[in-house]
Amino acid sequence: MTKYVNQHNADIDYDNYIKNLDRAFSIIPKVQDTGERFVVPEPKLFTEGKTTVFENFATISDKLNRESGHVLKFLLRELGTAGKMEGNRAVFNGRFGIGVVSAIIDGYVQEYILCSECGRPDTHLIKEDRILTLNCDACGAHRPVAKRMAGMIAKEEVLKEGETYDVIIAAVGRKGDGIAKKDKYTIYVPGVIKGDSVKIKIKKITGSIAFSELIEKKSSSQKKSV
């Protein structure tokens, strides 16, 4: 039997190691289970005059497995601007940074891609009787996603930069920031967990995306309401 010695000078049971390795391989999901981690690439942006060029837009909407037109519409609505696709790029009127665009894509993923039951991204959208539903291919769950369709933008702006608000953290985004909803706004709150009831101060608003800082944690409800 071959003996291997690790850095702590302890013998490794090679046979057992191989056995464990075999077991590890046997439980790796097969390709069609799409067990791969769902990673959306960072947006590549640059400004050109008064416009922002989203260079890898097509790559990202491919990765999201959604129609680029749908993704674009969402981006424009959240940014509160106009824009269009140019080949594989998208071009927006106005100057926008990576932070804002990433946050919006994050919001898109939460709303139109991730299954709220099992958290998998293997889902598809179905429109039935004018109601858009997110159906999960992994667990079969479905939920409506029609809560923020066009027409809500015209609403009077209720959030103001520098003001404080009480919100409840509805979800946590990919980057770890908490997400709260208030009217048309998606508010990012650092340092919180899902279910927290918090007082926040709005630092910056772009379109319907708002960035905030935590002022006070009022209650942390770890208990699941299901």
Ligand SMILES: [Zn+2]
């Ligand atoms: Zn699911």
